[in-house]
Amino acid sequence: MARIPYADIQTDVAHALADKIVAQRGSILHLYQMLLHSPAVAEGWLAYLTSIRQRSSLNGGLRELVIMRVAMLNSAPYEADQHAPIALSEGVSEGKLAGLADWPQCALFDPLERSVLAYVDVMTQQVQVADEVFAAVAVHFTPQGLVDLTATIAAYNMVSRFLEALQIHSHDAR
Secondary structure (H helix, E strand, O other): OOOOOOOOOOOHHHHHHHHHHHHHHOOOOHHHHHHOOOHHHHHHHHHHHHHHHHOOOOOHHHHHHHHHHHHHHOOOHHHHHHHHHHHHHOOOOHHHHHHHHHHHHOOOOOHHHHHHHHHHHHHHHOOOOOHHHHHHHHOOOOHHHHHHHHHHHHHHHHHHHHHHHOOOOOOOOO
């Protein structure tokens, strides 16, 4: 159960933004219903995460591997629940999703994915990235790709931290 009640999306301030969220996301997820307590934050969040998910140079499968690994590292089940079906629809195999828990030992990941997952792990768990970890991932990307990858990892760390601090879960009643 969430630590604070979900926002009333019928208020004048929230209603217009709620319509925009539905247009872009298809529905109002628990995350956005919580964010609507602060319409300015919700609007900025929507714009930022839409850019990360839909306008980035990362391919969808790699993006979803990143998101799923961040969710796993941060023990963020809501994030994983929301993104597992997206990962599958983006071509990530069930084997790779299952292998994320122990990716260094899983033979399903190629060199690009391994370098990205190492980068995810270090950014999420240690914050400062060692030169050798960065160099290993940098050979696979242009500067734009590196910015898009780094921003994706950072963004979904933000998402999981927000979700877990407020204890937002898929099974919550609204």
